[in-house]
Every structure is written in C-alpha cells, then in structure tokens.
Amino acid sequence: MNKDNHLTVFEHEVLRTDRGDKKLTDVQLKSMQEFYGESGVPYYSLVHNGVKFCEYVGVLQIGDTLIEILPKIDKGFSGSEDSWRIVLIDMLRAAGVFDLKAPSSGNLKLKSNSILHLYFELFIKEVKYLLRQGLVKKYRRAEGNNTSLKGNLKFGKHISQNLVHQERFYIQHTVYDSTHELHSILFKAIKLLVRINTNQNIHGPLKLLELEFPEMPDVKITEATFNKLTLNRKTQQYEKAIQIARLLLLNFHPDVSKGSNHILALMFDMNSLWEQFVYVSLRKYKDVNTTIAAQSSMNFWKPSRGYNSTMRPDIVLNKGKEDCVVLDTKWKHIKNYNPSPQDLRQMFTYMKYYKAKRVALLYPAVTFSRNHGRYYDHNERNFQRLGEEECSVISLPYNTDIRQWQKEISMQITNWVKGNDITIVDC
Template sequence: MNKGKKHITVFEHESLRTDRGEQRLTDEQLKTLQLFYGEIGVPYYSLIHHGVRFNEFVGVIQVGKTVIEVLPKADRANSSDEEVKKSWRNVLISMLHVVGMFDIHASSNSNLSLRSNSILELYFELFIKEVEYLFHRGLVKKYRKTEGNKTALKGSIQFAKHISQNLVHQERFYVRHSAYNKEHDLHAILYKALKLLSYINTNVQLNSRLGALLLDFPEMYDIKITESVFDKIVFDRKTELYRNALEIAKLILLNYHPDLNRGANNVLALMFDMNVLWEKFVYVSLRKDKANITSIAAQNVKNFWKPISGYTSKMKPDIVLNKGKEDCVVLDTKWKSLNGYNPASEDLRQMFVYMKYYGAKKVALVYPGTENRNQSGQYYDHISNDSKGLSNEECSVISIGVVKDVKVWQKTICENINAWKENKNVIHQRDLNAAEK
C-alpha cells in the first residue's frame, strides 16, 4: 500500500496510520518514524496505535523518497480539498517569507511558491539559486591552514610526523602551511549540501541544475557537520554573500538523519512551530505599521521570582507595545482555534500577571480565526471581599481572520489591533476587502 506514493499532505493535529485513511503510511515508514521519535521524542508528532499524530509543527518530513507535508489550518474547510491544501501551502510560504525565512540574494524568486509542491522543494530551489548566484559572482578564495607531505619545503616542517612518515622517503617533507585557494570550510559545507540534495531530491526539475552545479563546483574535502561548525563562521566583506546559502545548508544538513541500518529510509525534517511563526508574523506586521505605536518589543524579558538559592524565574510576553508608558499594551499570540470556547484558564492568569508587572493599560490574546472579532472580558475583583464583583481590569480576545493575500492579512492585523487599542470598532474583513477594491 502506498509504495508508489511520493507526496502525502496532511494538516496539523491530523493523523497518519498504516491501517486506515485515504492516505496511509507503509509499515516501513512508520517504523522509521518510530525510530526517529526515539525514547525522548520529537515535538513534531506523537506516536499512536498504528500511526502518528502531528502536533502544532508544520513543514515537511521526508522519509526515504516519500515527502510528508504538514500544513497549518485555522478554519473548518474540507481538509481533502486540493484547493484548500494549495491555499494553506501558499499561506505558510507567505508567512515564512514575511518573517525572513526566505531572504535570498538571487533574483526572480516571485514564482517559487507556485512551482514548488512543498516547503522542502522550495528550500531546495532557494539553495540552488543561492549557489548559482555565488558562481555568477565568483567563488571567493581564503587562507586555510593545511599540513601534509610535500615534495618541496614550504611552511614549517613538523618534525615528529616527518620522521615517522618519511624515514625512507627523503624527497618528501611533512609541513604545515597556509594555502590561498577556494578549498575552505564555506565551500566544503556548500559542496556537502549539494551532494546531499542530489541524493535525496525527488523533484526531477531540479536534477539537471544540481548536476550542473556538482560538475562545476570544485571537489572539496569531507567536513563533519555539527552546530559548532556554523557557530565558528565569521563573515566579512567578501563572504557576506554566502550567509543565505549557508543558512539554508545549515537547515538541511543539521536536520538530516540518515538511516544507518540500510540507508533506504533517511529522514529529513524541516518543521516550524506555528505558535512561534504566528508570533513573529504578528510582530513583523505591527512593526511594519507603527503609526499609532511609540515602541514595540518582542519577547521582552522581566524578572518574576527569585528563590533563596538558584536561578531567577522570568516572564516573557510575546509582544509589548509602548513599554513603560501610560498606554502600555501587552499581547500574547496563540495559534489555535477557540471554536466558540473561552481561552484556557492558564492563559488568562498569565495575561493578568503581565498586566500587573508591566503596568499595562490593556492586555489581549491574539488568535487566528475565520473572521475578525474582538471580545473583552473582565477579571473578578481580587481585592474586595465580594467574590462576585468585577474589577475594571480587562483581558480581550482578538480573533484575526486569515486572509490568503499576505499583504491584506498584515493590514488586517494592524488595523484590528490598533482599533482595539484605541477602543474603536473592529475592522471587518468584508469592509477591508471593499476598501481594497
């Protein structure tokens, strides 16, 4: 079952099983995902009977040659509709682009989202474009320390290794010296990423471009990829152009998990936490239109509690507007659908603490939704003895309707949050659409 299937698309919080459903995993694929999950687990999905259930992470998990695409979803539209999948795929790509996940030097990237069948293919194509761009500009040379046997004395001789290796080869010298050429770590990383892509890529349209790059790229030494390799990279005036290509190479190489047993079910996981992505998207959208805002800060840290010994606990609201001012506002973003229910009690308690510690005039929870809506609620009076009395302290729930046009969506976010902030009526999406026309 499913042996010929190369692309599976599901939405967050949906399941894939081996024994039921229109889209199924093979037993081998499930075993691979179970091994990848391991004992400590991964945040992308949880294991269920005969399958996996995806969490709030979206993106792509490639198992062998099969691509499992996990898309976000904030409405109740038919999940099996191909147009719905395409629409949400474009929403995800647009959000990633807005928060800076697709910043590239190469030109003509406007049609990438239309041609690509998944986020994974989009990243592959972006990486290829970046390397092609570097080729067009000319690969840079750098000094690199190297050592080994040479037939000419160059640099400093390493006596211990020279004696042990060249006792019967007096024409050789074991030396350490600096070489100025294209053989350095930046190119070794890019070369390794190109070779990996040529092995795991399933998009035949990219094969010829990958093959051409590998033919033209100077053959490099093998480099062991770890987080520290990328941490040690220092960009200068000549190598700044490499930053984007190396960022994508880092994303691909560090998230690739080879199958050490048979090599047929390697796993590459490029997944994004929708809660983090939604927070960044709202923040960037508000920062883009600061007409009614003095200052805006994301993830502003404030000390909360200090034990007699040990580390201080901190609080970190998602977005703080006009911190320290009379009209300070705190926003916390949540990527979930309330479906008519109240927010979670812990979220409301958290917002109450933010209000007190930041001296905020207003606080609100910001959710995606099917329409624009603002609902305010009052906290009960915690000072007087009247347990039924309400205070003047409010926490609002702001629902922002998802718009497929990302620029219109950003404008919707700004206008609705500013309207709430200034106690004006919510800007309904139908009014915004009419204004756009």
C-alpha cells in the first residue's frame, strides 16, 4: 500500500482536512460523514472539518485509504506506532479474537502492517487449508432440464418448456456436490477481498485463491445468514474461515452512489477488550481453588410491569463464597484523580448484592499503583464517620511482552486479594 494512503492515529485523536501532519482529503471526510449518517457510529464523532476518534481501535478502509486507530494509555506517554500495534494484536490474540490454534495457522507470521491485513492473511491460509483437505460435499435439491429421466418429473414445467424438445425432461433431483451455503459465503468473501485489498504482498495469493476456489452462486449475506448456520463433525474445520468471512462481509459498507469509496470498518471497543484481556489473564494463572466468572448477572430491580433490571459486574472471583471479590475494568488513564462518583456507587452496590469481601476498579497505566478508599458509614445519620467497606483503585502497567503482562496482572490482583494494600484515600 502507498504510504500516503495509510494513516495511523491513536484513539481520541483528531483528523482534519485543513490542518495537522496527517490530513483527510475532502472526499474521505465526505465518505466518513455519510457513513456517520444521522444516527451516528460509535467509532468516531464529527468535528469541524474532520473527525475525532473514540475508544474504538482497529481499521477503517475508505476506498484505497486505510486509517489505522491504535490504543494509547496516556496522551502524554510517547510510544511508537509499531509497539502499540504489536500490543493491540497480542491483546486481541490473548482475548481470543485471533484464534491462531487452527490447523492451517501455525506458520502465520505477524508481519502485517495493519490488523485488517492480518485478517486477510489468516483468511487466505484458512481457505487454502480447506482446499488442500478437499471441500466438503453436501446433498442439495436441484431442478431443470436434463437429457435423462431421473428423480421426479415436474410435469407442468416439462410441458411448458419441452413441448418441442421431446429429448429433454424437466426434473427435480438430488445432487451431491460442493455447491452449498458455506462455500457461497467463502466465495463471496474472496471476491470482496479481491475487490478491496490494497496490500501488494497478498494481491497474488488472493488472485490465485480466486482461481482455485470453485465458482459459487451469489447469495445475499445478512446477520441471519450466519445465525442459522450449524457446523457438524465434517464442517467444523470451516469455523475460523466462516468467522472471518462474517467479520468482513457484515462490516463492509458499499458506496452505492459513486462506487469508489466503500468503507470497511473493523473496529474493537477497548473497554470490552481490556475487560476480556484481564479476565483471561486471571483465569490463565488463577489458583486451583479459585473460581472466576465474567459478566455474572444478578437481578437488581423488579418493576410492577415489564422485565427485571439486572446488574452485571465485569469479573467475580469466588462467587457465593465468603472470600468473594468483584472487579470492574475501565479503559482510561485515571492519573491522580479519583474514580467517578458513578463508578464508586456502582462498586458499592456490587459489594452489597454479591456480599463481596473486596471490590476494585482496574485501570491501565504506565506505572503501577494500588490505592484504596473507604466509604462513609451509611448507617450513620450525618455520614461523618468512615465505615468498613472499601473500594480499591488498581492501575496496572502495560508490558509489550504480552505473557509477562498477563502474569503481572494476575500477580498484582492476587497480592491485593491477600490484603497487601498501600495508600488509603477517602472516597
């Protein structure tokens, strides 16, 4: 890809058409404004002559231009684009977004210059693996004219179409071949990649894959298409390729007016990614006697009509036990400020309903810190005396070595659970 067509920014940065080292063209801005529409998109907001990115990271491809949005813990912290790209890819892989355990992906080299191209490479390898193994065949119903009578004769259509062609029969019969929905989805994804790819390194493999894969009928792809798919023992090996095809096909937004500025949005919410990353890190290194649950739901309020309201903390350790611990993750740099009152009230509610021994808010950081504060005694009329309930604030420093980072997260949380707290701050 031409470097002029590859823009890299960090979350919460602004791209404008009239100023800045990195600029959008008027055509690109117009495409992003049209994509934003009246209801908006969560990836960015519109500002004067530009866009401001939010806490979503990933890639936006607009025509031939690729905008890569990377995470950054602190605006004042200087980290290279390459290092943050590696951190993001490793976080996605650790959280299970990139499942590199598939049979065909053992030799995948993470040398892509964007997450989008990494997905392209992984998809190519998955489909090549399926071709080498032999595409799965299925039975399907087919009907049409044939020179031999087999299956069921569709008498009405036979008379209307073959009145002067007595050598033909219009029949309905069963065919056993590779033309089925799974292959139609993969073929449509291949055609899409050939159409939008701007990476010269994978242009050749993509074109070769297009030639090797058998022609399939065009199908309309929606969310429902994938929701109704079921894989069995024979088709389980298609899972990863179908997952990537789903991601690409459902996030592609064609430019119906001009046909030159299609948008592919492959974005990830850093709040959700940070939550999942912390969860899998704790689960990976947890003690054998410790239980861990993510998004554990509990009824909170029952209306006279309608559905119950529930609460759902990010992570619960030892749910239902005397040493229960509730953790909530926040992807933002807290610096020296207190958590928001809303977050503190939320943690107090978790403590009461889950009967938790300890609760904590977990933030990413450049350096490690662990503070805790006590809530004021809610049983006292004037709320002048501190109670015994605590809420800890733990800042976990990032590490470019993802395995070491996961170990450090687990170690710090384990030490905190054991009661090795430090500075006390009143909440």
